[in-house]
Amino acid sequence: MLERFLDKTRFESYDDFMANFHVNVPDNFNFGYDVVDEWARVAPDKKALLWTNEQGETIQFTFADIKRESDKAASFFMSLGIKKGDMVMLILKRRYQFWFSIIALHKIGAVTIPATHLLTAKDIVYRCNAADIKAIVAVGDDIVTKHIIDAKQQCPTLQYCISTGPEIPEGWHDFNKECEKAAPFIRPEHPNDNGDISLMYFTSGTTGEPKMVAHDFTYPLGHIITGSYWHNLHEDSLHLTLADTGWGKAVWGKLYGQWIAGANVFVYDFDKFQPVDVLHKIHDYRITSFCAPPTVFRFLIREDLTKFDISCLKYCTIAGEALNPSVYDEWLRLTGIKLMEGFGQTETTLTVATYPWIEPKPGSMGKKGPVYDIDLLTSDGRWAEDGEQGEIVVRTHGIRPLGLFKEYYRDPELTHEVYHDGIYHTGDVAWRDEDGYFWFIGRKDDVIKSSGYRIGPFEVESALMTHPAVVECAITGVPDEIRGQVVKATIVLAPAYKNKDKEQLTKEIQDHVKRTTAPYKYPRVVEFVEELPKTISGKIRRVEIRQKDNK
Helix, strand or coil: CHHHCECCCCCCCHHHHHHHCCECCCCCCCHHHHHHHHHHHHCCCCEEEEEEECCCCEEEEEHHHHHHHHHHHHHHHHHHCCCCCCEEEEECCCCCHHHHHHHHHHHHCCEEEECCCCCCHHHHHHHHHHHCCCEEEEEECHHHHHHHHHHHCCCCCCCEEEEEEECCCCCCEEHHHHHHCCCCCCCCCCCCCCCCEEEEEECCCCCCCCCEEEEECCHHHHHHHHHHHHCCCCCCCEEEECCCCCCHHHHHHCCHHHHHCCCEEEEEECCCCCHHHHHHHHHHHCCCEEEECHHHHHHHCCCCHHHCCCCCCCEEEECCCCCCHHHHHHHHHHHCCCEEEEEECCCCCEEEECCCCCCCCCCCCEEECCCCEEEEECCCCCECCCCCCEEEEEECCCCCCCCCCCEECCCHHHHHHHEECCEEEEEEEEEECCCCCEEEEEEHHHCEEECCEEECHHHHHHHHCCCCCEEEEEEEEEEECCCEEEEEEEEEECHHHCCCCHHHHHHHHHHHHHHHCCHHHCCCEEEEECCCCECCCCCECHHHHHHHHHC
16 A cells, blocks of 8 residues: 555665655545555455454454445445535544544544543533534544533534444434444545545643644545554554544544554553553554553553563554653563654654664654654744753744644634744753754753753653652743742652652652752752542643642
8 A cells, every 4th residue: 555655665775765765645535445445445354454352342343344345334324414624523532433433524524522531511511512513423422422411502503413333322323323324335525635624633732721723634544654664554553543533643543644554453442451461462462553641551561571572563663642662661671662762743744753764862852754844943042052952943944844734723913923934832841963863852841940950850850750659740930039940849659659758759769860860950959649640631730739839
């Protein structure tokens, strides 16, 4: 399938990759027809999706199956009057109906809005009214359906509620039954242009209301690099990305780039994460490639890996938050596998990564790729030198790179604020070493200015996480008359340390940071808490800690 979009698919080196990678974008590209249906045509029995759940059910879907089921779903949606440009929210956890539905909506030319099952009624009302959502397809779960029912009266554009079961509330459509009895699918005459919106995410920002990040129909092609050259997938790969379908990470790791590469996507449908269950799945199903946030690997390295045969696992990638070097080192020691880090945003595809041709530096995001011209912009408007901190930006040279978002929907001012004069501003701060590797510092708002030093939260958090007492932590700056700001650590303790003398433990942790990183970065203020404030997607809300401290 890669040959359909790339002139050259194999690269001998990073330099070869940077110089010769190029995606040929077809007119009116539609992932449903040009990838899923094309695989179904040339290799109908090719494995596409291996789904399993906590109850032990297992279903292997081929590309022929995905085409058939997405056609049924498209026909059903069209029978309701869902058409090109209509907004449809999917709240489907890890149910296989997510894949049927998103491909169906692509085929129609409608807009898919994946969403998490953690949304409350208030969240649903906000999203429906902000985007004029016409339909919601959701799991038939007591809590999810209750929130939708509670929200519906305040959502005038919401016409259809559709359930995949087991619960089908009164007045709702039964997804499974109605797909089965749907008329044969007739492809719309002109479902989309490349510039039409196909996918939209409400970002769970650490400040303010969520933004609506809109991507066009060419966005999946931006994930060729994600699947084939970061995850390093091929047609025999069985790949697991640990992510709920409500998050952007799902299409990053469970759909677009993986299916273009011809890999079989493994889906484990669970409600509560248990590290030992993931190890069992790798062992039992012989998963070859695995991607997860650093937090997951922190849990996995605490398990007894000798109880599992995970020799099938050949490649591991990591994203979603910055990687602590200690986690990298321990995973390598236990498995012999190097963690290959990657960086991107909801607004982009993969922008910086540790690609197969380069040696990882633990704690570094890797190097820039061939699609985005990444650079660092200092606070005074200069291009940063090596070793100097700056905001990660994308220079677009008058042409929007493949995979970069189209706009913040219905918010031209905010769009212009981050993307103007040929530069997209990520809001993230990093530094670059002399070898071209990028090292994450933190969000612009999170960088601490203390006694003339600029201190990134991540570097202090990395030092803290190597202390056995620390399970989770957040670094923020608190006002100080002499230094401007001082470093504060908000820490969740491991159970074994919760009854220790806090004054003595504070000094021990401070001394540990002084030994582990530059002494001026140590936290002068330490607070122990039961849990950290987080967004609905699990990101730490440092802004909430700062607001509390500034009262």
